[in-house]
Amino acid sequence: MTQPAPIVRLQDVRLDRGGRTILRGLDLSVSPGQVVAVLGPSGSGKSTLLAALTGELDAAAGTVEVFGRPIPTRHRELLELRKGIGVLLQGNGLLTDLSAAENVGLPLRAHTRLPKPVIERLVDMKLHAVGLRAARDAYPRELSGGMARRVALARALALDPPLMIYDEPLTGLDPIASGVVMALVRRLNDTLGLTSIVVTHHVHETLPVADHALVIANGGIVFSGTPEALQATTDPLVRQFLDGQPDGPIGFDAAPRTEAA
Numbered sequence: 001m002t003q004p005a006p007i008v009r010l011q012d013v014r015l016d017r018g019g020r021t022i023l024r025g026l027d028l029s030v031s032p033g034q035v036v037a038v039l040g041p042s043g044s045g046k047s048t049l050l051a052a053l054t055g056e057l058d059a060a061a062g063t064v065e066v067f068g069r070p071i072p073t074r075h076r077e078l079l080e081l082r083k084g085i086g087v088l089l090q091g092n093g094l095l096t097d098l099s100a101a102e103n104v105g106l107p108l109r110a111h112t113r114l115p116k117p118v119i120e121r122l123v124d125m126k127l128h129a130v131g132l133r134a135a136r137d138a139y140p141r142e143l144s145g146g147m148a149r150r151v152a153l154a155r156a157l158a159l160d161p162p163l164m165i166y167d168e169p170l171t172g173l174d175p176i177a178s179g180v181v182m183a184l185v186r187r188l189n190d191t192l193g194l195t196s197i198v199v200t201h202h203v204h205e206t207l208p209v210a211d212h213a214l215v216i217a218n219g220g221i222v223f224s225g226t227p228e229a230l231q232a233t234t235d236p237l238v239r240q241f242l243d244g245q246p247d248g249p250i251g252f253d254a255a256p257r258t259e260a261a
């Protein structure tokens with residue numbers, strides 16, 4: 001049986017920022033339907049990797065392919081590509097003077113010419129998908145942290161992107177809300193036929209819903225395998241991160257931005 005074409009493929013990629021190499025030798029293949037956890041300590045380059053996937057940052061070397069094509073360099077093609085990638089950023093980015101439904105409808109109003117009643121219907125479907133149809137008229141200040149995160153998730157799904165990218169989706173959430181959000185990430189991935197990349201340092205909440213895990217540290221990928229293999233690893237560098245030990249092969253502080261050339 002032939003393997004399905006990967007949704008994301010990186011081959012020997014190097015990523016620089018501010019004249020400094022942040023990550024090198026990146027090889028990665030994400031198959032359709034997978035939930036991939038990208039783990040790593042603070043400052044290891046997780047957001048940098050995401051920026052390369054959305055075309056916000058060009059690779060200094062190697063190739064980055066999304067949906068089977070190299071990331072386009074032309075602005076218009078890049079915008080087209082980005083419509084296929086739903087991004088849930090750290091924090092929710094909800095507009096405070098718009099209701100939940102109006103927030104979810106934003107990408108539909110900005111990127112489609114669908115008539116208002118159709119947009120309303122799609123918004124209801126997205127809110128239903130995250131279990132929040134009853135909160136459609138609530139304003140962000142009236143929502144709990146977990147509910148606001150789910151509204152932001154519904155908005156990221158508005159244009160039916162085949163690829164979802166989550167950047168620290170659990171920041172600021174309590175353990176119960178974290179469990180709800182991660183279960184939702186998995187359920188939406190499977191029911192909507194998505195592929196998901198979840199960048200996080202919340203290892204224990206994320207691994208149970210992931211098919212594949214990567215650990216980034218010391219300028220590259222130091223682990224790539226199943227969540228079970230990750231839990232069982234004896235690699236001292238990976239163990240230091242998993243067990244939250246301050247001393248070991250991972251330097252405590254990455255070089256700050258101001259030191260960049």
Ligand SMILES: Nc1ncnc2c1ncn2[C@@H]1O[C@H](COP(=O)(O)OP(=O)(O)OP(=O)(O)O)[C@@H](O)[C@H]1O
Binds near residue numbers: 049
């Ligand atoms: N725009 C930039 N210019 C220069 N250096 C940058 C820039 N953005 C990030 N860096 C540096 O790149 C390195 C990786 O940062 P990045 O934000 O990708 O890490 P991260 O793993 O996402 O961290 P965190 O978990 O804290 O969000 C850091 O040393 C950071 O200082």
